[in-house]
Amino acid sequence: MSLGPDPRAVHPVPAHQRIVFLRNVVTAPDVEIGEYTYYDDPDAALLFDTRNILHHYEFLGDKLVIGRFCAIATGARFVMNGANHAMTGFSTYPFNIFGGGWEVGFDFTTIAAGNKGDTTVGNDVWIGADALILPGVTIGDGAIIAASSVVSRDVAPYSIVAGNPASERRRRFEPEIVTRLLALRWWDWPIDRIGRNLAAIRGADIDALEKAA
Numbered sequence: 001m002s003l004g005p006d007p008r009a010v011h012p013v014p015a016h017q018r019i020v021f022l023r024n025v026v027t028a029p030d031v032e033i034g035e036y037t038y039y040d041d042p043d044a045a046l047l048f049d050t051r052n053i054l055h056h057y058e059f060l061g062d063k064l065v066i067g068r069f070c071a072i073a074t075g076a077r078f079v080m081n082g083a084n085h086a087m088t089g090f091s092t093y094p095f096n097i098f099g100g101g102w103e104v105g106f107d108f109t110t111i112a113a114g115n116k117g118d119t120t121v122g123n124d125v126w127i128g129a130d131a132l133i134l135p136g137v138t139i140g141d142g143a144i145i146a147a148s149s150v151v152s153r154d155v156a157p158y159s160i161v162a163g164n165p166a167s168e169r170r171r172r173f174e175p176e177i178v179t180r181l182l183a184l185r186w187w188d189w190p191i192d193r194i195g196r197n198l199a200a201i202r203g204a205d206i207d208a209l210e211k212a213a
Contacts, residue, residue, distance in 0.1 A: 003195025007035040020045045029058050034068030041074045055082035067123035068187045075130040086110035123187040
């Protein structure tokens with residue numbers, strides 16, 4: 001018998017409908033979310049792809065990729081490249097979107113020039129309430145994003161960032177431990193092995209975790 005919740009469940013904790021496994025909720029194109037990553041929102045958990053992923057337009061081609069076992073708190077949002085305005089000329093006003101002749105002569109490359117690429121969140125990442133993740137950011141495995149942070153640049157694995165703009169406050173573990181954790185990648189283990197070794201995963205003994213691998 002497999003341990004743990006059904007990864008196909010929308011509401012993995014039936015008594016708390018505010019918690020959803022996002023992989024089974026988000027249908028937006030160009031979004032990839034790993035198993036067991038959840039979002040917690042008392043009001044609109046099921047609307048994550050429209051309320052929390054902003055300015056994501058398929059024609060721009062950018063992706064949002066979120067790994068496994070991430071915890072995302074209420075109001076955390078991901079701003080995608082569609083939020084950018086052209087900045088190569090004197091005005092940043094988006095005349096073209098209003099039509100009526102204003103679209104004539106618009107050069108799409110002026111928008112593409114500001115594209116910062118895909119937004120990637122690693123595995124086992126905790127994103128606090130009302131955090132704002134800006135386009136093109138990579139957040140490493142095991143990182144923690146403090147509540148209300150504005151993340152405008154990459155976040156190192158197993159680091160804690162906070163503020164606006166978010167800056168690193170400290171590393172969760174010593175570099176040697178981080179290296180070993182990244183090599184183990186426990187989040188990729190078969191779910192039965194994860195379930196059997198929760199004590200090691202929840203603990204802080206790297207030797208015990210390595211023995212479980």
